[in-house]
Amino acid sequence: MGSKHLFVTVGTTKFEKLISALSDEKILDILAKLGYTSIQFQTGNGHFKKVSHQLIDIKYNKYFEDFQNEIKQSDLVISHAGAGTCLEVLKTGKPLIVVINEDLMDNHQIELAKHLSQKEYLYYCTCDTLKDILTKDLNLLKAYPLADANIFSNYLDQCMGFQ
Amino acid sequence: MMETQLIIEVLILLILVIVTRVLYLIHKITTGxxxxxxxxxxxxxxxxxxxxxxxxxxxxxxxxxxxxxAKYKPRYYTMAKTDKTSHDKVVNFEKAKEGISSNYTIIEVPRSREVHQSYITSVITTLYSTLYSLPIVLGIMPDVIICNGPGSCVPICVVSFILKCMFIKDIRIVFIESYCRVQTFSLTGKILTYLADNFLVQWPDLKNKLKRAEYIGQLM
Structure with missing residues (x-):
């Protein structure tokens, strides 16, 4: 099993429900069973209760200057449905579980999470179904294909008559 | 009596000419x-x-x-006055690409629409920012405008469309719908359907919903 590291991120806003769902004793037990020995929370502006677990080292930070580095160091990322965060994690090649915030109305980012999960790049769930998703096999997820970095610049050159 | 009739007739003619020009341009744009x-x-x-x-x-x-x-210079960036994060991102971006001698300018504009604003007040603020955008676009006279939403780019595009209508300057508008739009278009996208010369979407599903949209492959 080794010692795995989990990174939980809620982005620039707040998502208190996600932090409290992951602070639940039962969820932490499941994580411990899966081999996680440390959790890093990026909490944003929300209020939350700090918890501890005998097998898991839990840390809290509001924000990270070097967000990329936190992703790189983790074995799994659990994140809010922000497109930017999702993309960053997928590009780094880390397994990702996206938790949808049902309290946000008219949230088209859910569309994206659903779509990316249909393509099997990530798993998505709500705070209530998180427990079932955690036990899924992360190795079944597909690698996110990297985009051709010149595709837009070539297109623009064509439009402008440079080519 | 005769004179007022003449004025009215000239006005009607003028309006017809303008309407025809606008419709012609929109037709040209939406048919690609x-x-x-x-x-x-x-x-x-x-x-x-x-x-x-x-x-x-x-x-x-x-x-x-x-x-x-080297092909795209000078570069002008417009952004909301209050957006310090974006400002820093652009400064760092330019620095990373061109060093300190970069040929770019940042222009700050008022926000056109807050996220939870009602439609009526957003019409007023949009009108206000359209007036605000006029000197910006006239001052720069760009060859191309690139935007990917949100609403703040609409007034700038409207102004440049008007310039195009008046044969003052043919400014190309390139719009890229956001990556998180998989099934539905953003409000900005819906408006710019009629104004953007190039309309890119990032998911094939979205292309199927709008004939004029283009999907050129994965961009992100």
């Missing part, structure tokens, strides 16, 4: 006739990049990351 420049270009083009906020900024900088800065 203005997708590519008709003339080969050898001189650098002035580019106006509409910076949104948060995720939009990141996406935009990702898109223009590999454009040849």
């Amino acid at each position: 006739y203005s997708r590519k420049s008709e003339i080969k270009r050898t001189t650098p083009c002035k580019i106006l990049i509409c910076i949104g906020s948060g995720g939009h900024t990141t996406e935009m900088l990702q898109l223009i990351k590999n454009i040849n800065f």
Whole structure:
């Protein structure tokens, strides 16, 4: 099993429900069973209760200057449905579980999470179904294909008559 | 009596001419006739990049990351006055690409629409920012405008469309719908359907919903 590291991120806003769902004793037990020995929370502006677990080292930070580095160091990322965060994690090649915030109305980012999960790049769930998703096999997820970095610049050159 | 009748007739004629011009341009744009420049270009083009906020900024900088800065200069970035994060991102982006001697300008504009604003007040603020955009676009006279939402780019595009209508300057508008739009268009996208010469979407599903949209492959 080794010692795995989990990174939980809620982005620039707040998502208190996600932090409290992951602070639940039962969820932490499941994580411990899966081999996680440390959790890093990026909490944003929300209020939350700090918890501890005998097998898991839990840390809290509001924000990270070097967000990329936190992703790189983790074995799994659990994140809010922000497109930017999702993309960053997928590009780094880390397994990702996206938790949808049902309290946000008219949230088209859910569309994206659903779509990316249909393509099997990530798993998505709500705070209530998180427990079932955690036990899924992360190795079944597909690698996110990297985009051709010149595709837009070539297109623009064509439009402008440079080519 | 005769004179007022003449004035009215001239006015009607004028309105008809304007309406025809606008409809002709919209037809040309939505059928894709203005997708590519008709003339080969050898001189650098002035580019106006509409910076949104948060995720939009990141996406935009990702898109223009590999454009040849020798071809696209000088560069102008518009962004909301209050958006310090985007400001820093653009400054760092330019610094990373061109060093300190970069040929770019940042222009701050008022926000056009807050996220939870009602439709009536957003019409008023949009009108206000359209007036505000007029001197910006006239001052720069860009060759191309690139935008990917949100609403702040609409007034700038409206102004440049008007310039196009009046044969003052043919400014190309390139719109890229946001990466998180998989099934539905953003409000900005719905408006710019009629104004943007190039309308890109990032998911094939969205292309199937709008004939004029283009999907050129994975951009992010």
